[in-house]
Amino acid sequence: EAQVTQNPRYLITVTGKKLTVTCSQNMNHEYMSWYRQDPGLGLRQIYYSMNVEVTDKGDVPEGYKVSRKEKRNFPLILESPSPNQTSLYFCASSYVTGGNEQYFGPGTRLTVT
């Protein structure tokens, strides 16, 4: 089954404790992206990757890192999480660029206390 998976689905952590949210797709997609969704602010893009070893900032990249060492994986790293990063996070992928149909993961609900 074609899908985008994220882990963990729910995470509660404390300020400053490094964490990684994993994202994996099995569709051989080149383009992958991370978003956060907040009430009243909608969905905003954090980082995206056009292909392996190619990443770029989206609209809200501060406080996040990403890597794309393999085509299928695109982890989101929070080196020192802060409470303002409490949010619902989505990973997405598409065949080539963002111009193709995007497929979304189920989301990761992160709470930073």
Next chain:
Amino acid sequence: KQEVTQIPAALSVPEGENLVLNCSFTDSAIYNLQWFRQDPGKGLTSLLLIQSSQREQTSGRLNASLDKSSGRSTLYIAASQPGDSATYLCAFPDNYGQNFVFGPGTRLSVLP
């Protein structure tokens, strides 16, 4: 930078009604436009993708149109059902297809 609006922000209708959701954007140079559905606390489900060369797409009771020159897309839902209750978002690639921009969404409630 693109500005995207969706009107109405919320809509409540009785079951069986036909309805139209609107998405407006400021820059007509878009590659395509995608409509999504999101259930509360859940992920996004793709409904329809309209390429820039197309004017509309249909899937079941859903029909989406795209008018790039006027900066508008509409999602038409025929014979609405309670199961259609969700938030509907429009989205499209910006910045030469690299960034992806979302509208704020329309929250739809279909009452039995």
